[in-house]
Amino acid sequence: MTSAIRPTGITLNKREGFLEIRWSDDAVCRYPLSELREACPCVECRGGHAFMGREHDPEDILTLTPKRSYSVERIDMIGNYAIQPVWDDGHHTGLYTWEYLRRLCPKTAGV
Numbered sequence: 001m002t003s004a005i006r007p008t009g010i011t012l013n014k015r016e017g018f019l020e021i022r023w024s025d026d027a028v029c030r031y032p033l034s035e036l037r038e039a040c041p042c043v044e045c046r047g048g049h050a051f052m053g054r055e056h057d058p059e060d061i062l063t064l065t066p067k068r069s070y071s072v073e074r075i076d077m078i079g080n081y082a083i084q085p086v087w088d089d090g091h092h093t094g095l096y097t098w099e100y101l102r103r104l105c106p107k108t109a110g111v
């Protein structure tokens with residue numbers, strides 16, 4: 001029942017630029033904000049493509065945002081299933097569900 005896994009704590013560290021989530025199974029995931037921004041699941045950012053494989057489709061280049069450091073203005077909770085970050089570039093349509101975040105979880109050493 002992986003659907004039962006949910007965050008027990010969400011920490012936004014603006015100074016160091018990461019979001020940290022502690023999950024109900026005690027795993028801790030730390031997401032660099034720039035990676036989180038580029039993983040934005042909204043239609044606008046994904047351009048209608050499936051987002052799991054980052055292939056170098058020429059059409060995709062148009063939708064990629066140049067690498068830079070992002071910061072988050074704030075993070076809104078959406079019901080009990082997702083967060084919606086408001087980025088400093090004004091973008092805020094990405095809904096990061098728990099399931100998606102869990103899948104994005106960087107493999108952190110020492111957890």
Ligand SMILES: [Zn+2]
Nearest residue numbers: 040042045094
């Ligand atoms: Zn987006």
